[in-house]
Amino acid sequence: MKPRIHTYISETNFVRLHAEAKKPGQSLWSVVDDALKAYLGGDADRQKEALVARRLDRLTRQFDRLERNDTVLGETLALFIRYFLMVTPQLPANQLDAARAKGDQQFDQFLEQLGRDLQSGKRLLQRAVDDVIADETSFFSEEDLDRLHRPAPEGSTRSPIQKDADHA
Secondary structure (H helix, E strand, O other): OOOOOOOOOOOOHHHHHHHHHOOOOOOHHHHHHHHHHHHHHOOHHHHHHHHHHHHHHHHHHHHHHHHHHHHHHHHHHHHHHHHHHHHOOOOOOOHHHHHHHHHHHHHHHHHHHHHHHHHHOOOHHHHHHHHHHOHHHHHOOOOHHHHHOOOOOOOOOOOOHHHHHHHH
16 A cells, blocks of 8 residues: 655646646656656756756867867968978068068958958858868768668669668
């Protein structure tokens, strides 16, 4: 025999409890018993922990992507500087002022172009990084690999992947 308890609940919870108990396979005592098991057993805490863990996993992946992009940018800049220093000859002292003036002019043009690109949403470097670095979508999925290993039907010249694509 199950022990009996008497308690008071809010009108809102009473309505929700009866609505839940009307569902097939439910009763008032089973809904209350399941709710107490979840509350006392810590299911709510485990669900919250699972949500936090998923969020942390997503943040970790985003951080890893940012770190990868930062590494690519740093290496790109280092390679450019190295190349620039190798191919740029030393100027005689009498040409330095003219070279600085030309450099200032070109740098101002560079900043204007950068501003236009950032405002328009163009991301030249990000496209270049994406072209250089492969991600998960650049590879076959497990399902694609399974379909590749399936034998083709008798008398067929089409691959299983082509046939599956036709049905999609």
